[in-house]
Amino acid sequence: MSNNNDQQIETVKKEIITALSTQGSYPPQIESCWDVILFGITDNPPEGLNDAFQTLLEIYKRYFPYYYVTIAKKTNNFRTQLNGALQASRTKATVGSQPSKKTDSKAAEFVTGDQFDCCLPCSSLYLEGDRAIKMLDETSSERIITILYADAFWSWFIERTDIDRIAGNILSDLEFGGKFPILYDNLVGGISQIMINEINKGVSSRRRQRTAVSLKMLGMKTDGSYSDLKLSEMQITPGMSIALQLIAKIENFYNYRRVVQTIEAIAQKKESQQTLASIRTSIELLRRSAEKFRTGTNAHNTLASIVWKLAGFWLVLVTSKETGASQQSRFEDILDSARNTILFNKIGAPSEKSKTKIYLDCANDLTDFILCVLTKDETYWKTQSPIDNLKIFLDIVEPLVEHFIASFREATGIDLTDKKWITDDPVVSHDLPNKL
Numbered sequence: 001m002s003n004n005n006d007q008q009i010e011t012v013k014k015e016i017i018t019a020l021s022t023q024g025s026y027p028p029q030i031e032s033c034w035d036v037i038l039f040g041i042t043d044n045p046p047e048g049l050n051d052a053f054q055t056l057l058e059i060y061k062r063y064f065p066y067y068y069v070t071i072a073k074k075t076n077n078f079r080t081q082l083n084g085a086l087q088a089s090r091t092k093a094t095v096g097s098q099p100s101k102k103t104d105s106k107a108a109e110f111v112t113g114d115q116f117d118c119c120l121p122c123s124s125l126y127l128e129g130d131r132a133i134k135m136l137d138e139t140s141s142e143r144i145i146t147i148l149y150a151d152a153f154w155s156w157f158i159e160r161t162d163i164d165r166i167a168g169n170i171l172s173d174l175e176f177g178g179k180f181p182i183l184y185d186n187l188v189g190g191i192s193q194i195m196i197n198e199i200n201k202g203v204s205s206r207r208r209q210r211t212a213v214s215l216k217m218l219g220m221k222t223d224g225s226y227s228d229l230k231l232s233e234m235q236i237t238p239g240m241s242i243a244l245q246l247i248a249k250i251e252n253f254y255n256y257r258r259v260v261q262t263i264e265a266i267a268q269k270k271e272s273q274q275t276l277a278s279i280r281t282s283i284e285l286l287r288r289s290a291e292k293f294r295t296g297t298n299a300h301n302t303l304a305s306i307v308w309k310l311a312g313f314w315l316v317l318v319t320s321k322e323t324g325a326s327q328q329s330r331f332e333d334i335l336d337s338a339r340n341t342i343l344f345n346k347i348g349a350p351s352e353k354s355k356t357k358i359y360l361d362c363a364n365d366l367t368d369f370i371l372c373v374l375t376k377d378e379t380y381w382k383t384q385s386p387i388d389n390l391k392i393f394l395d396i397v398e399p400l401v402e403h404f405i406a407s408f409r410e411a412t413g414i415d416l417t418d419k420k421w422i423t424d425d426p427v428v429s430h431d432l433p434n435k436l
C-alpha cells in the first residue's frame with residue numbers, strides 16, 4: 001500500500017472519529033439507579049472470573065467510561081458510599097433524617113426523611129463510549145456521548161443471546177423462588193434488589209418497548225411475539241434488511257476488485273463503478289431510516305435496553321457459582337452454560353459454537369460499521385476529488401465486513417454473498433433464522 005494511500009486512510013479515519021465524537025448535543029435521559037446496577041461491572045471480579053470480567057468491561061466501555069475515572073470526580077470512595085447507601089436503604093425506617101447507630105454518617109447522607117430517593121446524589125453515569133472509535137484508532141481519546149441509530153442493531157443482536165431471559169430468571173428466583181442460594185447481605189444481593197425494585201416499578205427495560213424500537217426502526221421482531229403492537233407497514237422501517245443489503249453490496253465490490261487486481265478488465269472496472277453507485281444508494285436508504293430514530297422515545301428505550309443487558313451480563317457472571325455455571329472461565333462460556341442450566345435445565349459443557357460469542361461479534365461488527373458510514377452526509381461519500389472517500393472507507397472496514405458476514409452466516413445460515421442480496425429492492429423480513 002502506497003504512502004499516499006496510507007495518508008488518505010488516516011485522513012478519512014480522523015474525519016469519521018471527529019464526526020462520531022460530536023454527535024448528539026442532547027443524549028437520552030440517564031435514570032437515577034442505572035449507575036448502581038452497572039457499578040458491579042467495574043468492581044473487583046470474583047475469584048476465577050478475571051478474564052470474563054475483562055471481556056464484560058470491554059463491552060461496557062463501548063458505551064460508558066470506566067467508573068473509577070467517573071466517580072473520582074464526585075466521591076472519594078464510591079464502593080464505601082454505595083455499601084452505605086444500600087445499608088441505609090434497608091434500615092430507612094430507623095434512620096429517618098438523622099444518622100442512627102445502625103448506619104454511619106456517610107450512609108445517612110443518602111437518606112432523605114424515610115425515603116431512599118437516589119442510588120447516588122444523583123446518577124453519576126453518563127455516556128462516553130469507545131465503540132467504532134477504538135476500531136478506527138485504539139489510541140484516540142475521543143468518545144461517543146449519545147445513543148445513535150446503530151445502537152438499536154447492537155441491542156437487537158444481543159437480545160438473541162437470551163440475556164434478558166437468563167437474568168430475568170435469576171431475579172425472579174431471588175424474589176419468588178429459592179433454587180439458587182444467592183446471598184442477600186452483600187453487594188450482589190443489594191444491587192440485585194435494586195434491579196428487582198426497578199422492574200416492579202415498571203422502569204426497567206421492558207419487552208414491549210424493545211419490540212417497538214426493533215420493529216419501528218429495524219423492521220425486526222424481538223424475542224417473543226409483537227402481535228399486540230398494532231403498527232402499520234408505514235410505521236415500520238426495514239433498517240435491518242437495508243443494512244444487510246449494504247453489507248452484501250460491499251462484499252460484491254470486494255469480489256470485483258479482486259478480479260480487477262488479477263486481470264485488468266475494462267468491463268469489470270465498469271461494473272465496479274456501478275457497484276459503488278449502488279452502495280451509495282443503500283447508504284442513503286439507511287440514512288433515511290436513521291432519521292426516524294431521533295423521534296419519540298426510541299433513543300431512551302434503546303439506552304435502557306443496553307443498560308439492562310450489561311447489568312444482566314454482570315448478574316450472570318457474579319452468580320455463576322450459585323447457578324451452576326462456574327465451571328467455565330471465559331465470558332461467553334459462562335453465558336452459554338448459564339443459558340443451558342437456567343433456561344433449559346441442561347448440565348454440561350457449552351457447544352463448540354458459542355451462541356453468545358457469535359451474536360456478540362455480529363452486534364459489534366454491524367454497529368461499528370453503521371456508526372462509521374452514517375456519521376458523514378451523502379455528499380461526503382459522493383466526493384471524487386481529491387480522493388474517493390467511499391473507496392478509502394471500504395478499505396478501512398474490509399476486515400469488519402468480512403468478519404460480520406462469516407459470523408452472520410454461522411448465526412442465521414444466511415449467506416450475504418448470495419446474489420439476491422444485491423438487487424435494488426431490500427429483502428424484507430420481520431425475523432431471521434436462528435441456527436445456534
